[in-house]
Amino acid sequence: MAATNLLILMSDEHDPRYSGCYGHPQVQTPNIDRLAERGTRFETAYTPCPICVPARASFATGRPVHETRCWDNAHGYDGEISGWGQRLIETGHRVESIGKLHYKNADAPTGFSKQHQPMHLKQGVGTVWGAIKEPFANLPEPWRMFKKIGPGVSNYNLYDRKNATAACEWLKARAATPDDKPWALYVGFVAPHYPLMVPSRFFEMYPLADIPLPKMHPRDGHKRHPWVETLDGVIGQDHFFADDNERKLAIAAYWGLCSFVDAEIGLVLDALRESGFQENTRVIYTSDHGDNLGARGLWGKSVLYEESTRIPLIAAGPDIPAGKVSQTPATLLDIHPTALNALGEDTRGPTEGDSLIDLADAPDARDRLVASEYHAMGAPTSSFMLRRGDWKYHYYEGYAPELFNMSSDPEEENDLAAAPEYKPVLDDFEKTLRKRVDTAAVDRRAKDDMAALINSYGGREKAIDLGRTGSTPVPGQAPE
DSSP: OOOEEEEEEEEEEETTTSSSGGGGGOOOOHHOOOOOOOOEESSSOOOOOSHHHHHHHHHHHHHHHHOOOOOSSSSSOOOSSHHHHHHHHHHOOOOEEEEEEEEOTTTTOOOOEEEEEEEEEEGGOOGGGGGOTTTTOOOOOOSSSSSSESOOHHHHHHHHHHHHHHHHHHHHHHHSSSOOOOOOOEEEOOOOOOSOOOOOHHHHHHHHGGGOOOOOGGGGTTTOHHHHHHHHHOOOOOGGSSHHHHHHHHHHHHHHHHHHHHHHHHHHHHHHHTTTTTGGGEEEEEEEOOOOTTGGGGSSSSSSHHHBOOOOOOESSSSOOTTTTEOEEGGGGHHHHHHHHHHHHHOSSSOOOOOOOHHHOOOTTTTEEEOOOOOOOOSSSSEEEEEETTTTEEEEEOOOEEEEEEETTTTTTOOOTTTTGGGGHHHHHHHHHHOOOOHHHHHHHHHHHHHHHHTTTTSHHHHHHTOOSSSSTTSSSSSO
C-alpha cells in the first residue's frame, strides 16, 4: 500500500445522524455526503469519551481515558504520552494543525510541528469547576450553556470560516512548495458545538414547523436512570428553556450549524482537489462526540447514549473502498494507527485501535468490541460503555447497569438489564468489562486526580470560578 498525505477534518459535537449520508431526511450536508460517496462510511463509530478534552487526548494517543488520565475539560493533553503526531514528526513528516485542538496549550509537545490559530483549554486552565466533586460544587449562580439561540454570527462561526480559509491557503502553499515526504494536516472546526447561533441562511433552511420535539422527555413520563438524574441535577440545561418553541429554535440552530460546518468542509475539500492533492491524499472526517439535543431532557453530551457517544467517521482516498458502508464498529482510537498507516510508517504501538484503511478494506466485523467512558463534570461515579454486535452495555459504578438491543431498539427506549432472559448477555458484558478495567479503582483514581487539581488551585472556593463563565474563547479573544 502506497504512502500518501493525510487530511483530518474534525468538527465538534456532531451526532452523525444529523447528516444526509447517515440517513437524516432533512439535515443537508452535501459535502460530507460526497466524501462518503468516494470513500467508506463507518456506520457505527463511537467516541472514547463524550466530552471534548478527554476525547481529544484519546484521539491524539490512541489510548482510552483511564490510561491518559485526561479525565475532564481541565486535564488537557500535554504530550507526555506520545501519539501519532509525535511518531510522524520523528520519522520526518510535516505535521501541522489549523483550528480547534483543545489540548493543554500551544507550547506543549502534542505532536504538531506547527499549530495555526489553535484553540486550547479555556482561559489556559479549562473547566476547573467541573472537577469539583464529593460533594459537587455549589455554584453561586446557575451555569447556563445556552444564552444565545437562533440566527446570528458568533465568534465560533467566524473562527471556523477563518480556519477553512487557512486550510485552503495551506494546501495551495504545499502544492507550490512540495515536501519530500507525505504530510499530515489536521483541521479542527467548532461547529456544531454551542452557542447555538448560526448565520441566517443556514438557520432558515430549517423552519420551526418542520422540527420535531426531542424524544423521551421526563415531563412525558420518561424515567431517567438514577446516575443520569444525578448528572442532570448538576449540569442540566432543559429547565432554562421558556417553552417548546425555544427548544425547537435550539434544534433548528444545531441543524443549521451542521450545514454550516459542512459548507466550510466543502471549501477545504475543493481546495484539496484544486491543489492537485485529491488523488494522493487520504481524508478522514470525524467529530469528538455527539450532542443529546434535548433527548431525555438532556442537552450537550456527557452520557453514554447514542446521541452523546456516536460520532461520524468517514475515510476516503487511495486504497479505501468507494461508496462502502462498513458495519464494523470503530472509534477515535483507530485514528492513531490510521495516521501512521496512511503515511507509510509502522503502526505498532500501545493502542487498541486498528487502521481504518484496513478496516474499510476488510469484511464487516460486527462483533468488534468498542468502548467509551465518562468521569467528568456532573458524573457521580465513573461510567463505561461497551458495544458489540447488536448489544450496547452501560455500566455505572455503584448503580444498576443498562442493556440495549440496538437492532430492535436503536433509540435506546427499552432497557433490558433487569430482564431475566438477557442475564447471560449482561453477565458476559460485565465479565468483558472487568477484564478491561478495574472500574472501582478507576473511579477512585479519577476523583483523586480531580481533587488534586482543585487543591493545586487553592481549594474549592478559589477553583469554583475557574472556567465557569463563557465558552472556550477563540484565539486572541475573551470568552463569549
